[in-house]
Amino acid sequence: EVQLVESGGGLVQPGGSLKLSCAASGFTFSTSWMSWIRQAPGRGLEWVANIKQDGSEKHYVDSVKGRFTISRDNAENSLYLQMNSLRAEDTAVYYCARPSRSSSSEYWGQGTLVTVSS
């Protein structure tokens, strides 16, 4: 059974930092692109970042460039999102996902809530 379990969310003050983790199981993590997607409360979805299988290629949405860093540890089957200089508008549920553009094997986690507030 495929599982993606996010952790690390919580309440943080504006300007603060937080690191999200995603533990993957049930599929071959090391051969999969991985992603973070977020959803602000009561709002739509935003694809935040992608990382290639070996970590050599990363893509970020403009709103987080220079502040967020996506990374992975294939030995631990884990995905990470380091979030710095957090703003109120970063408040959202953050989902870890294994995207699959061309086959029926795309998986999403249950999400972890990040709240940026003083």
Next chain:
Amino acid sequence: DVVMTQSPLSLPVTLGQPASISCRSSQSLVYSDGNTFLNWFQQRPGQSPRRLIYKVSNRDSGVPDRFSGSGSGTDFTLKISRVEAEDVGVYFCMQGTHWPWTFGQGTKVEIK
């Protein structure tokens, strides 16, 4: 960024009746390899999004065949042939052709 525009944003439907959601992109979603990476997602209340359709018209595993996708270029449609109570939720289109990948605003499907 590619803007994805859905209509309608709210869709009251009668059980057993068909439903249709439109999605338009601000530029062509045809990738350099000829594929069109247009997906449809369902988000039931309190749940994570779940992909229903990928590459315009391919159903994901376990998705009932009452869901179908069609379209090309910049115009796409999700159809539910006969709406069931479990179909209530918000539906999003999403393009995976141009980075950053982007979503439509969502269409809320509810039972009349």
